[in-house]
Amino acid sequence: MLHIHDVKKLTGVTVRTLRHYDQLDLLKPAAKTEGGHRLYGESELKKLQQIQFLKQIGFSLGDIKSMLQEANWEWTDSIKKQLIYVIEEQQHLHQTEILLQELLNSIALEGQNHLEAIRKLMLLSDGEKTMQDRYKEKVFDQQQMHLLDRVPRMAGHDSDSLEWIGLIGQLKQHMDKGLSDNRVQQIIRRMDEKRSEQFEGEDVFLDKLWEIRLSPEDSEKMGLYPIDQELLHFMEDAYVVFLQSKQKEQD
Amino acid sequence: MLHIHDVKKLTGVTVRTLRHYDQLDLLKPAAKTEGGHRLYGESELKKLQQIQFLKQIGFSLGDIKSMLQEANWEWTDSIKKQLIYVIEEQQHLHQTEILLQELLNSIALEGQNHLEAIRKLMLLSDGEKTMQDRYKEKVFDQQQMHLLDRVPRMAGHDSDSLEWIGLIGQLKQHMDKGLSDNRVQQIIRRMDEKRSEQFEGEDVFLDKLWEIRLSPEDSEKMGLYPIDQELLHFMEDAYVVFLQSKQKEQD
C-alpha cells in the first residue's frame, strides 16, 4: 500500500489534489489507516494516470468522473466534441494573433497615441467573441447530446461502422500509390458516397469536421492597415531565402 | 446621459458586468442620480469599447485597468508577451488535436476497451503540461518585467527604433520585386545584422518570436499508432484531389 506522499513522488500529483479528488469521489483511496491516513494501491495509480491524461486533453473533472464511472460511456461523442472545440479554439487564437501583430505594428507607426491605434483596429475586429465568451459548454450536456445521437459511432460494431473502418484500412494500404491512384480514388469515392447516403444530417460530425479542416483561407480583410499580415509573411519568407543563400556561401 | 440599460443595448454589455467594472474601479459611471442609479456618458462608452477590445485579445481586467490608468504604460511589452503566449497556446492546442485524433482512431480499432487505447496514447504524450498548468502568468508581473527591459522598444523614437521602422518601410516598398530581389535581400541582411549587433541577449523578443514562427515541423513521433496523422493528411489531400476531378467531370 502506498502512502499519499509516495503517490506524489511517483506521479507528481500534489497531496491537496489527491484530497480534492477524494472529496469529489473521483478517486478514492484503496483504504485508510485506523488514524484516517489515505492508502493507495496499484489500480488507483493507473486510474490517476488516466485522469491526468484526460485532463491534459482538456476535459473537466466532472466529465472525467462520468467517463470513468459509467461503464458504457460514449467516448467517441465526447472526444468528437472536444476535437471540434480544440480546432475552433485554434482558429480563434490565430485571429487574435493577427490582431496582436497588427496592433504592435500600428502602435509602432502611430507613436504614442495607442488609443488611436486601438480604435482603428476595433473596426476590423468587430463581432469577434471574447475569449471566455466562447468557452466550451459541458461535454455532458444532456440537452445537446441528442445532436450527437445521429452521428455514426465508429466505436460501435454495427455494419456501418465496420465498413468505415474497412475503408480506412484499405486506404492505409494503398497510401504509397500516390494521391491519384485508381484504387485510392475509388475508396475515397466510396467514402463520399456513404457520406451522402445517410443524407438527413446524420453525418453532421464528419461534415463539420471536414468543412473546418478543408475550408480555404478565410476571406482576408487585409491591406487595411499599414503593415499587414501580407508583409509579415513576406518578411518571413524572405528571411528563409536569405538564410538559404547564406548557407550556400558557407558550402 | 445614458441610462445603464441604454449602455447595454448599445454595447451588449450586461448590467451585472457594468456593476462589476464599477466595483473594480475599472469603469466608473459619469454620474449618479440622487437615488443612486448609474449614468454614463460618451467617453465612458468609448472606454468601455476599449475594454471590450483588450479583453478580446486576452488581457485580464487587472491588466486592462493598469493599461488604461497608468498614462505611460509600456504597451508594447504587454502586447509582445501576449503575442508569445497566444502563439505558444496554438501549438499546444495543435498537439492536443493530434492526440484527440489518434485517440478517436485507436478507440475505433481497439473496440470497447478504451482503457487500452488511452494507455497506449499516454506513452506518447508524456511530459506534456495540462491545459491550465501552463496558464499565462500575469502581464503585470514585476519580477519578470526586467526581462523585457532589454527588448528594443519599437514604439519609442530612439535612433535604433527609427532604423527598424525605416527598414520595414523600405521592405514594404520593394515587396513586389519578389523574394530574391537584390534590394530586398539587402534589407533583410541589414535586419539580420542589427539583430546580431546587440548580441547580449538584448533582442530576446525577436529571437524568440522568429524561432517560434520559423521552426521546422516538430520532430514528429509519428507512425507509432495504427492510423496516424500521416494517414489523416493523406485522406484530406486525396479528398481534395477527388473533389477536383469530380468537378472536372461536371465541366
Add this chain to the structure above:
DNA sequence: TTTACAAAATGACGTTACGTCAATTTCAAG
C-alpha cells in the same frame, strides 16, 4: 398626486481546480 409596475440597486452565493495557510492529530523512528 397617488398608484403601480418596470428597472435599478445591493448583497450574497455559485462556478473550476486546486493553492495556501492554520490548527490539530497520527505515524514511525529512536
Add this chain to the structure above:
DNA sequence: CTTGAAATTGACGTAACGTCATTTTGTAAA
C-alpha cells in the same frame, strides 16, 4: 515514550461575472 515529520480537516482565495432574492427608485397612467 517522546518527538519531529507528515497527514488530517476546515476554510478562505482565485477570475469574471451569472443568477437569484430582496429592497428601492423612476416614471407613466389614472
